[in-house]
Amino acid sequence: MARRPREEIEVNQDLNLAPMMNLVIILIPMLLLSVVFMEVSVINVTMPLGGATTSDRTEPEEDKQPLNLAISMTAQGFYITAAGTKMQPMPGCPTGGPSICLEDDSIDPAARFEESRRLYASGDKIRGEEVLLEGLSAYNYRELYNRLSTIKNEFPEETTVTLTADAELPFALTTRVMDVVRFRLEEDSYDSNEDFWAAKPRTEGDTYSILFGDPAFGVL
Known part of the structure; x- marks a missing residue:
């Protein structure tokens, strides 16, 4: 039985980029419109804590x-x-x-905290907690x-x-x-x-x- 000759299918190697380019052209204006521009300004003023006079207190909040x-x-x-x-x-x-x-200046917190860490490390958690609270109470x-x-x-x-x-x-x-x-x-x-x-x-x-x-x- 004779075989039918294989039909060669011609493939178009050129891609049609027109739809993609159209999409990009549409998206660019939308992206530009969605951008938010923020302006940051710094006001360099000096106002001592608790030293404002009555006239100072009436100045705008942003000053x-x-x-x-x-x-x-x-x-x-x-x-x-x-x-x-x-x-x-x-x-x-x-x-x-x-x-x-x-x-309570009779307590040295740094020494208490160091001793507390040592007691915790040795497994004596109860005494370690007591010494920690002593340091905190100062x-x-x-x-x-x-x-x-x-x-x-x-x-x-x-x-x-x-x-x-x-x-x-x-x-x-x-x-x-x-x-x-x-x-x-x-x-x-x-x-x-x-x-x-x-x-x-x-x-x-x-x-x-x-x-x-x-x-x-x-x-x-």
Whole structure:
């Protein structure tokens, strides 16, 4: 039986790019129209914290320097920086030292934290927790809240605070500071630790009143 000769199919090697080019031409104007152009401007002004006069307070809000509130946690206490200025040490603290020194200077937090890490590493978690709490108790959280509450009254719209800490300090200290700076309490200032730790957050309607509820972490 004779085989039928194979029919050769002619293949068109030239691709029709016209539809694709038409699509590109249509998409280009759409992409250009969807681009958002943002203009960023910086206003360089100086406004010392708490030093504004009555005339200064009437200036437009955009002329004010950002608060840039920051709390640096060290073994000596808390350093507070606001509006580019380090807050002066509270009464009783050494000149040039932290803004809020230790409440109990008989405790060396750095030594307590180091001993706590050693006890945890050796498996004695109960004693390690006790020593850790001893180190944490040396800090003056009440005065930290009092200072932040004063700042909040001057900058009611601000909610951000940057937290930094020395490398040897435990994260438990950062956690406790975050608890202090998060909500406004029933009073703006407290004279005793008992009243401070027993106080409840202030409410505004169905929500808690925010002190500085948007913490960010910085690097020393």
